[in-house]
Amino acid sequence: MKPGRPNLPGNATAPVVGERALIAGIRARLAPAPPWLLLGIGDDAAVVKPERGALEILTTDALVESIHFDRRFSSPEDIGWKSLAVNLSDIAAMPRLALLSLALPADISSAEVHALVDGFLALAVDARVTLAGGNVTRSPGPLMVDVTVSGFARARHVLTRGGARAGDDLYVTGSVGAGAAGLGWLRDGREAANGVELEGIKACVLRHRRPEPRVRVGALLGRNRAATACMDTSDGLADAARQIAQASGVGATIDAASLPIPSAAREYFRRAGHDPIGAALAGGDDYELLFAAPRRSRGRLATVVRQSRGVPITRIGQLTSERHLVIVRDGVPEPLPEGFVHF
Amino acid sequence: MKPGRPNLPGNATAPVVGERALIAGIRARLAPAPPWLLLGIGDDAAVVKPERGALEILTTDALVESIHFDRRFSSPEDIGWKSLAVNLSDIAAMPRLALLSLALPADISSAEVHALVDGFLALAVDARVTLAGGNVTRSPGPLMVDVTVSGFARARHVLTRGGARAGDDLYVTGSVGAGAAGLGWLRDGREAANGVELEGIKACVLRHRRPEPRVRVGALLGRNRAATACMDTSDGLADAARQIAQASGVGATIDAASLPIPSAAREYFRRAGHDPIGAALAGGDDYELLFAAPRRSRGRLATVVRQSRGVPITRIGQLTSERHLVIVRDGVPEPLPEGFVHF
Numbered sequence: 001m002k003p004g005r006p007n008l009p010g011n012a013t014a015p016v017v018g019e020r021a022l023i024a025g026i027r028a029r030l031a032p033a034p035p036w037l038l039l040g041i042g043d044d045a046a047v048v049k050p051e052r053g054a055l056e057i058l059t060t061d062a063l064v065e066s067i068h069f070d071r072r073f074s075s076p077e078d079i080g081w082k083s084l085a086v087n088l089s090d091i092a093a094m095p096r097l098a099l100l101s102l103a104l105p106a107d108i109s110s111a112e113v114h115a116l117v118d119g120f121l122a123l124a125v126d127a128r129v130t131l132a133g134g135n136v137t138r139s140p141g142p143l144m145v146d147v148t149v150s151g152f153a154r155a156r157h158v159l160t161r162g163g164a165r166a167g168d169d170l171y172v173t174g175s176v177g178a179g180a181a182g183l184g185w186l187r188d189g190r191e192a193a194n195g196v197e198l199e200g201i202k203a204c205v206l207r208h209r210r211p212e213p214r215v216r217v218g219a220l221l222g223r224n225r226a227a228t229a230c231m232d233t234s235d236g237l238a239d240a241a242r243q244i245a246q247a248s249g250v251g252a253t254i255d256a257a258s259l260p261i262p263s264a265a266r267e268y269f270r271r272a273g274h275d276p277i278g279a280a281l282a283g284g285d286d287y288e289l290l291f292a293a294p295r296r297s298r299g300r301l302a303t304v305v306r307q308s309r310g311v312p313i314t315r316i317g318q319l320t321s322e323r324h325l326v327i328v329r330d331g332v333p334e335p336l337p338e339g340f341v342h343f
Numbered sequence: 344m345k346p347g348r349p350n351l352p353g354n355a356t357a358p359v360v361g362e363r364a365l366i367a368g369i370r371a372r373l374a375p376a377p378p379w380l381l382l383g384i385g386d387d388a389a390v391v392k393p394e395r396g397a398l399e400i401l402t403t404d405a406l407v408e409s410i411h412f413d414r415r416f417s418s419p420e421d422i423g424w425k426s427l428a429v430n431l432s433d434i435a436a437m438p439r440l441a442l443l444s445l446a447l448p449a450d451i452s453s454a455e456v457h458a459l460v461d462g463f464l465a466l467a468v469d470a471r472v473t474l475a476g477g478n479v480t481r482s483p484g485p486l487m488v489d490v491t492v493s494g495f496a497r498a499r500h501v502l503t504r505g506g507a508r509a510g511d512d513l514y515v516t517g518s519v520g521a522g523a524a525g526l527g528w529l530r531d532g533r534e535a536a537n538g539v540e541l542e543g544i545k546a547c548v549l550r551h552r553r554p555e556p557r558v559r560v561g562a563l564l565g566r567n568r569a570a571t572a573c574m575d576t577s578d579g580l581a582d583a584a585r586q587i588a589q590a591s592g593v594g595a596t597i598d599a600a601s602l603p604i605p606s607a608a609r610e611y612f613r614r615a616g617h618d619p620i621g622a623a624l625a626g627g628d629d630y631e632l633l634f635a636a637p638r639r640s641r642g643r644l645a646t647v648v649r650q651s652r653g654v655p656i657t658r659i660g661q662l663t664s665e666r667h668l669v670i671v672r673d674g675v676p677e678p679l680p681e682g683f684v685h686f
Contacts, residue, residue: 044433045402050393059388060442066483090387099403101489140409141484148491
């Protein structure tokens with residue numbers, strides 16, 4: 001990890017105050033480096049011993065202020081947590097290390113930056129991910145948090161979007177629509193929530209602020225070879241179903257009644273004038289896993305369910321040889337909505 | 344590589360127009376994937392076969408508009424090129440793959456984004472780096488280009504900032520001060536350059552726009568075990584000398600007369616009212632390598648010089664057991680200036 005490039009010469013403003021102090025502070029709070037991390041924060045690059053006999057999985061994703069979060073609704077800790085969560089959600093393998101690249105606006109305090117890093121490290125500890133490097137620079141505009149995660153998997157355990165077959169069942173972890181509804185509840189404020197059960201709203205808000213990436217379930221699905229294809233639902237369940245279907249050369253039918261939409265989320269969508277099913281399908285911001293599994297893998301899947309520490313896994317439909325994307329509501333098939341919808 | 348997270352629900356603006364089309368366009372222009380890249384652009388994560396018996400080196404760095412570049416002075420191609428160059432400069436090993444994370448402002452056209460990617464890929468082809476994944480999202484403010492590079496090296500060939508010893512000579516590749524002067528010439532315009540040799544100015548401007556990372560020299564230094572410590576000069580030569588000295592527990596003495604400062608750069612600093620030596624030492628934006636080598640390695644260093652295809656390598660000083668940082672001018676020792684200075 002290192003301070004950013006120098007500013008443009010002639011740029012009137014100073015570099016981020018305390019860049020080096022910030023990095024020293026982060027370094028001081030890290031657990032001792034694992035034996036495979038030969039060189040971590042403090043040099044230009046991290047030096048890592050690859051996991052023997054495994055493939056490396058690499059992913060990168062950024063959170064940008066006012067595109068992906070609003071500092072009025074998410075604390076610095078929330079933002080740090082989520083910046084790692086959205087990456088872990090993409091990896092569907094055992095994550096091992098992360099690189100953290102921060103672009104800091106002038107109005108962010110050093111305490112806020114440390115809080116952001118604390119949120120990042122809280123999830124990193126949970127997920128056994130080591131912060132191995134990164135970069136700190138200034139931003140003339142929004143706060144940006146760009147994270148790269150590296151993990152590993154045996155070749156025969158790698159899960160991709162492709163690989164599903166017609167006849168496979170479609171499953172989703174956790175719930176659908178809570179993240180989008182959570183931000184909606186935050187934005188619309190207390191009055192909009194009159195008469196709705198507070199616990200339900202809180203769960204939605206927590207989902208928006210601190211999504212729990214399904215790292216364990218993803219790794220278990222791979223390790224047990226229980227799924228044929230897998231993708232996270234961060235762009236919405238409808239989009240994930242479309243991507244898996246396209247990459248696998250199949251179609252999909254989803255049963256609306258089976259969708260695990262929390263009641264507080266349904267209520268939010270209803271009050272906002274939206275069809276709850278359509279909004280939940282299109283919503284995104286959930287970071288659940290959508291995966292396909294053939295019937296003959298149900299035994300393996302049962303093993304995954306047993307080991308997944310209470311994360312619900314719900315069968316919501318099936319892949320079909322006809323390459324259409326369909327949602328069945330009250331027995332009536334309709335076209336699946338197009339990905340993400342703004343509401 | 345994938346489109347970014349969905350926007351905040353309620354965010355009135357649409358996602359980057361053509362995100363998926365953009366990614367498809369990038370994918371179409373890539374060379375066929377090398378055999379070690381099992382899954383590249385198009386899925387959530389890249390899947391890579393590690394280089395057998397080697398360590399992995401990982402680094403990340405971001406370029407932020409109006410902090411690190413100015414779209415009036417750098418073309419989209421320049422920005423794409425430089426975003427990879429600044430990362431390759433940090434790796435001092437054989438780079439293998441890159442992840443490209445883009446945050447795109449509303450006023451950037453699809454043609455400009457493609458041009459940026461073209462600039463990135465031009466250097467990637469030169470440096471034999473494969474674009475293996477990334478992320479595209481919107482920015483409500485500046486254009487941001489965040490790149491992660493992974494490379495590999497044998498354990499005994501890894502070069503870090505630490506490892507230098509008192510008595511080692513200090514060397515720098517290429518030239519010093521050209522990048523900072525290049526931007527200065529760009530900003531001050533034609534009139535400021537009256538009477539200065541145009542070729543010299545052009546070389547400085549090119550250094551700012553399209554720095555040549557010293558990947559080959561870095562890899563040769565490692566492979567030939569010719570250096571004891573190495574760092575790039577992107578934060579300025581003075582800063583790099585300080586970092587190597589601190590990490591190695593030594594001091595350094597630099598001989599001002601030996602510094603390879605191009606005459607056009609000297610002239611820029613002089614006209615701008617700065618001491619050319621001080622400005623060149625503090626300048627940054629050069630992406631050269633500063634490295635330490637003991638006298639007994641001169642034979643190995645000669646091998647590196649022979650194989651480095653004409654990149655100049657200049658001895659500029661020595662590391663000392665006294666932990667001071669000194670610049671000697673006309674026989675008079677002075678304290679080395681503190682890192683980056685804004686002029």
